[in-house]
Amino acid sequence: MIRLEGIGKAFHVGEHVVHALADIDEVIREGEHVSIMGPSGSGKSTLLNVIGCLTDPTSGRMSLDDRDVSGLDSDALAHIRQDLIGFVFQSYQLISRLDALGNVELPMVFAGIPRSERTERASELLRLVGLEDRGHHRPSELSGGQQQRVAIARAMVLNPRILLADEPTGNLDSDSGEQILQLLDDLNDKGLTIVVVTHDPAVARRSDRILVLRDGRIARRVSGSEATDLASLFGVTET
């Protein structure tokens, strides 16, 4: 589903070059649930953004769903994101002036899906995340956990093949976080490929595999059950 070959990403900051990613080779299969862990600044978000076609790698090749996306222009990448990828962010990124339904509808607006179909589909997704009675609430009228569920509904509304989540529970208390993780597990059970960036071993433990990054390289690959040990091993509990 996701194939990375020699992916590197360098940022130029003034005269300095920061190698956020170097030589990443990885294959994530369809339906896998993968966590990315590592110390702060190790390149976790950058890797997720490369997979999500939000960041152009400076080297290497990548294919998604057997489509080579290397070197595509920005419009083509936008269409790949539209077709294949759903994003969930730590800070939800809901649009405050739109209600929950409006936020969930948004990807369909830009995909040119007719109005009638949109409302129906958005309501369906809100039902999936258990917020069918909150459709006309603005984000400010929802709790953090509810906002993140709206964000997941939005990410899922165009039926993506891959869900990318960067610290999805980072701003939530453990109960709300648990609900979100359960939701992600349910989606994964239905065959969705999920990649989660986290520094929380409790989150990583629920995944099939964990990629541990260090200085932009994959330092270790371990199974989800080894998350607790890794926390002490890499000191990744600090952000």
Next chain:
Amino acid sequence: MTFVDLMRLAFTALIRHPLRAGLTLLGISVGIGSVALLTSLGESARVYIESQFEFIGSDILVILPGRTETTGAIPGIGGAPNDLTLDDAQSIQRSVGRVQLTVPIALGTETVSHGERARQCVIMSTVTDMQDLLELDLVSGSFLPEGDFTRGAPVVVLGSKIARELFPGTNPVGQNARIGDWRMRVIGVTEVRGTHLGVDMDELVLIPVATGMRMFNRTSLTRVMARLTPGADPAAAEVDILALMEDRHDELDVTVVTPGAILGTVSGILDALSAALAGIAAISLIVAGIGIMNVMLVSVSERTPEVGLLLAIGAVRRQIMVLFLAEAALLSLAGGLLGLGGGMAIIQIVGSLYPEFPAATPTWVSGASLSLALIVGIGFGIVPARGATRLDPVVALSRK
């Protein structure tokens, strides 16, 4: 993304900052309002002035004593021209085939009185044919009598307003009026005509030309008006008249003003006026445009994370651009409508204050104002909107 979606996204964004949107809207409405107002006034002035000349008729030439180099200017200031005489007027009518009719005019100012009532009036000394030339109708009595140009009877035709002022409640026809020391018999009263060429026709006092020449002790006419034979070329008629007058006076000492020359001069003045007004309006529009640009820059900067999100959920850059342009267009169009409404309201007020001035907002001005509003909005919105499309999605998303 449908038009409705676009408008909803743009509108909800705008009303989140009502004061900011309101002030920008006010700016653009002042700009567009002044464009609509000044253009309407300019157009109305043109219509008004041209209607004044239409009244004289495009088949009328005016012959003035004296010579000026610039056609269309008012001659007779300085120099000592030969008199323009009644004989000259008659000979033009007789000898110039292209001229059908000439009407001599001598103008003067004198006090007109009846009993206690008196007022200062412009006295137009002329002949019977003037009625035909000015298409004057009478409410009562008759016009100046036909007959010898050189023998003036002590009779007068009063404009309707003068008649009302000097003879309130009675029919002046058959009664006497004084013009200066002259005792005159009122023989007619003209119908209400209003102002033409800056002269209130209802305040005219008409007397036979010979009477006027004696009254004002003049040897020269003030002007001769000549009506062309139907189909005659005014320029050719002008040449004929000048040749005849040169022959009669042994020098070229008259000026012929053609309607084209008058209109040309007037249009020139009006064009300059319009350009000046447009310049003023343009400045206020530029100021309004900068206001829009400023608001859009702030809006893009505030909504940077939103742009990042839209890119992440699959919006292409063109859609982001259209989104922000729609916002600028909505703002400017609303401002344009408000401004146009305000401008039209002021025009209405002007129209009701000066009923004889044809104050109106032409349809093309309304259309042009709104188009201009859109152009300004989109024109000044394009830089901020392009700024939004150039954002890096990851950087945009991480902006707080």
